[in-house]
Amino acid sequence: MSLDTIKPSPGFLEHLPIEYQDLVNHGQYGKKMKASDMGKFKELIEEHPMCAGCAMTLFIRLVFIGLPNPEHSVIVGTAGCGRLAISQGNVPFIYGNYGDTNSTASGLKRGLELRFPNQKKDVIAMCGDGGLVDIGFQGLMHSWFRNEKFATIMLDNEVYGNTGGQESGMTLKGKVLKMAPRGKVDEKMDVMGLAKVAGVDYIARIAPTNPGRVLRTVRRAILVAREIGSSYIQAYTSCNIEYSIPTPDVMKDAFDIEKERYGFEEIVSDRAKKFLDEVEKKKK
Amino acid sequence: MSNAVAKPKDWVPKGDLQKEISAEKMLLELPRELLFITGSEAAREAIKRANIDCAISYPITPQSETMQQAGYLYDEGYIKEYYRAEEEIGVMSATAGASRAGVRALTATSGPGLMRGMEAISSWPGARVTPVLLDMCRVINTPLAIQPDNIEISFLLNTGMIMLHAENQQDFFDYTLAACEVTEHVDVTLPAMVSVDGFFVTHARGPVSIPSDEYKLNRRDGWRSAVPAMDNENPPARISRDAPIQKSNFISYHMHASWQQEVFAALERSGKYFEKLLKGRIEIINPEAEDFIICSGSAVSQAREAVRQEGENGRVVGLVKVKTLRPFPTTSIVNALKNAKRILIPEFNQAGWMHKEVCSVLYGKCKANIVDGPRVFGGMTMPTEMVIEWLAKARKDFP
């Protein structure tokens, strides 16, 4: 439909909860927010039940701010810490079955394209490392090989946080976690490489150290998915509980890991690059 | 095998030329032409008239015959979106995804494929999505086999989804079209499975009378639904529309319980629509009989012939054919069987799920001796003679 779905009929606004009034009057709908605007507008997500100091929560908050069209977005998730926050956001959220995000998103996106031929709907699959590359591996890879037009965002905390700290495919080799009592035997999975092999049009690795960059990366991924083909963001979102990172040091850890092995990297296909150049030039 | 050729610019999808009508008109009013076609072809003819937006599937014997036909229908423009997905968890998830978008989605599978997709399928009713799943039953137990056996149906009986069991090719056509409409009524908003015994029906020809393909069912109206489609076309609210109700508190338990109650209440509400479109949720032959056979699926065909042969020999045997396994037509069955003296329940599976169903609804309401069989499975056949022998034994055992 349009932004009109958000606006109450005349005379009704004052009777709605203050939360809703704030979303209508001071929300991000129809605007493009910058990182420096944080704290000055009503965000799509505010309250959540995540652990104190959780870096994943910061990243999810930034993803919501980065959505280019939140009024036409649907997020698909699966079991894991992330969905506890995502489900509190002001965007329809499909909390599916275990590891089904990219299969569900494939059907959803195609269905939405049939129903709304004149209105692009952004579908974003956002969930943890285990949900995407362990239990969801098959659906993830095939959605990429099919070049499905939605964005995939991995909240990579390198552990099964929500079930209490078991190793995942994204855990580093040697880390002692539950179900890896002698340390993880295998290497961290190279999902960036897999995405490249599968021909994903926009691939990015990022840590939540630079909010502006996160917003730009999220927008790029969603716009490429909307117009060109699959996109993938792999975000380092540490688990301060399972990795025993003191709460005040969570951001320090993000900077350290970024410097050590999680530096910002973009892999963009030629056609996606051409498209992004055009879009970003136009905006300037 | 040949290379793909792009559609010409002036290509018109054939589905665009069909006229939209209700299932009532399609199934009960339009004139029909008699064909002699396989169950898979009957499914194709139903899909052609069902106004399917999105069909997704993964091949498995004996389903492949149908879903590859669906591919040709997509190519001709009767289906708008179609693809072969990664495997059945992917199929069932994507089918639900399409249904959540507010379009009419259909898929099909068989035995092991159904089991593989089970986690997703069993989540459909609670998600209040409305896809139609065609299920061509086959053996699921080890050793692996492709033969007919409908044990898989028992795994879905308590999911909350609508379940129909077709006797033959004709039923497979009619039930599929009925399911496509009933699932989408606002007071239903549930998925449906239309099962048929594989091979015996899918890979055999039978008489099927069908209306003209100039017609198709009315399109799904994505706005009409018990829960909103996941299309972000509703005013935003800071609640998840798929609430993860996992908190350990009384409100969460209560939400979950009431949600399940509503799913099963909706399932019961679907009964009235099938009552009309299928001309009753059960079929009764010889209602005055003392000896009755009750069954569903292709066991009905064997029972039907046994009833005819017994009649030729002066023995009146009644038959109750169950069309809707869910909602189970409890009242109709109790009324049909309350005066029966002996009841036989032939089945094509080892567990005897229909026997358990019938026993549980008749308990305390009927004095008949209920015979636990005859039963064949693993692809074994059930000759009419076998049903007649069991009837004779029942008369001897329970004079």
Add this chain to the structure above:
Amino acid sequence: MFLQKNLILTRTEPGGQGGYQFLYKIGQYGVSLGSKPQEEIQQIHWEADVIRYTSETPLQYEVCHTTELASKTLRFLNDSTLNEFLEKAFNYFNELEALEKMLPGE
């Protein structure tokens, strides 16, 4: 579609193999027509036997491979060749019935 005239019974294949059996009857003779499931759908075919009825109630017959029509079970791959045979058989049975009526009663 195959011919429907003279068809007196349509039933599931009573042996339990799946598929259908159709019984045609003219006088004492007729045709038993069967179509069974096949793993390869393209291989589904018709099997036809000339039969002679031995009883009306219960309906009983024996396979009759001694007429001029057929000395064995016939296979047909499509409806048109089947229908040709059925028409031929119906004419044959009608003639046979007429001839039998002309025979002096025993």
